[in-house]
Amino acid sequence: MAFGALKSFGIKDLSELWPGVDVCLMSSGTSALACAIGQLLAELPSEYPRRVALPAYGCPSLVAAALWCGATPVYYDLAEDFSPVDDGVVRVLADECAVAVHVDAFGAAVGPADHPRLIRDLAQSFAMYAPGWQPSGCLTVVSTGRAKPMSLLRGGAVLSRTTTVHPKLAAEEVVSRSEFALRAGLYALTQRAAVLGVVSSIPRLAPTATGFSPLADVRRMPPQWSGVFSAGVVAAREQFSRWRDETNDMLMLAMESGACVPQIIDPGCNQLPLWRIPVLCPSIGAAAALAADGWHLGVSRLYGRTLPGIMGFHQDTVARRWPGASDIAQRLVTLPTHGRLSARQRRQLGQLLSQWCRSGRRSAVSA
Ligand SMILES: Cc1ncc(COP(=O)(O)O)c(C=O)c1O
Structure with missing residues (x-):
């Protein structure tokens, strides 16, 4: 892939990737989200409150993007399967x-129907690498940052079928040709299970950091970046079925070990590769123990806290206002996917899951 990316620097037409889709490349997924939020807010009457609804369990980057646009974040609660509680998104939009x-x-995909003021954030999704995929919703945000399904170790994009993205706020990032080459090479390397495994076990690089840091700058990537981006998308498409099979293998391991995997993640419902497998442990103690015993196998608590909790809301307030997200934050552990584990490590993981998750057992669904 690295060679392909080098050859195509500056010449790849992104409209070939997703016909009829406007693609605006940004310096990060957070920048892409800020750009998308800014664009939708700018279309509203000025007297309208600048508020952005976010899931109460999620990445602090969501808040950073909202604040960068001068908006106040409000949070909607999530059910056990991570879908918005009681059509919460539709309600807050209305x-x-x-x-x-x-x-x-x-x-x-756990989302509500399309809405002109809804942004679909696919930073953690493989959806856009599925053959024939088209974005739904008004604006779709993707990330190619570190520890993302397709990682170029930086970058993101805003995609739309219905509108053209004009990031007026965003100046162009300066990125040298040698940096493109380095990124493409690193991407090729991180696609190897042995390297990816090591990289994602380094706490500084892992996606488990929950600290909030404000968004300093929002920039577009220069046109030459499209070569790296499109080569990455093409390479990811080629791996799509393998990733999906590996995901389903890991799902079966979790289910056979008695772990409670949210219904939406069942292979029967979801035909996508997954970034990680979410498992809901029977108790807070079991989640902490599983994460402590299995960190070297890539088991992670992920954010560990709700988003309002990370942003400083008092624990009692969080538990009262966002009970679903609080429950997820306390009981969730996530398992790695995509060929990271050897047969011996899979056995170890299976044993740990049986030990800590058995009371959450439910029947496995065949792929
Ligand atoms: C859902 C979601 N959106 C946006 C982002 C931000 O992406 P980036 O790390 O490329 O800035 C993240 C980061 O993990 C994320 O999980």
Whole structure:
């Protein structure tokens, strides 16, 4: 892939990737989200409140993007399968606030219907690498940052079928030709299970950091970046079926070990590769123990706290206002996917899951 990316620097026409889709490349997924939020807010009457609805369990980058646009984040609660509680997104769009962001949890599509003020955040999803995929919703955000399904170690994009993205706020990033080459090479390397495994076990690089850091700058990537991006998308498409099979293998391991995997992630419902497999442990103690015993196998608590909790809301307030997200934050552990584990490590993981998750057992669904 690295060679392909080098050859195609500056010449790849992104409209070939997704016909009829406007693609705006940004310096990160967070920048892409800020750009998308900014665009939708700018279309609203000025007297409308600047509020953005976010899932109450998710990445602090969501808040950073909303704040960068001068908006107030409000949070909607999530059910056990990560879908918005009681059509929460639709309600907040109608009654409370201007713009909503919906995140496809771990790759599984759990979203509400299309809405002109809904942004679909696919930072953690493989959806766009499925053959024939087209974005739904008004604006779709993707990330190619570190530890993402397709990682170029930086970058993101805003995609739309219905509108052209004009990031007026965003100046162009300066990226040298040698940096493109380095990124393409690193991407090729991180696609190897042995390297990916090591990289994602380094705490500084892992996606488990929950600290909030404000978004400093929002920039577009220069046109030459499209070569790296499109080569990455093409390479990811080629791996799509393998990733999906590996996901389903890991799903079966989790289910056979008695772990409670949210229904939406079942192979029967979700035909996508998943970024990680979410498992709901029977108790807070079991989640902590499983994560402590299995960190070297890539088991992670992910954010560990709700988004309002990370942003400083008091624990009692969080538990009262966002009970579903609080429950997820306390009981969730996630398992790695995509060929990371050897047969011996898979056995170890199976034993740990049986030990800590058995009371959450339910029947396995065949792929
Ligand atoms: C759902 C979601 N959106 C946006 C982002 C931000 O992407 P990036 O790390 O490329 O800035 C993340 C980061 O993990 C994320 O999980």
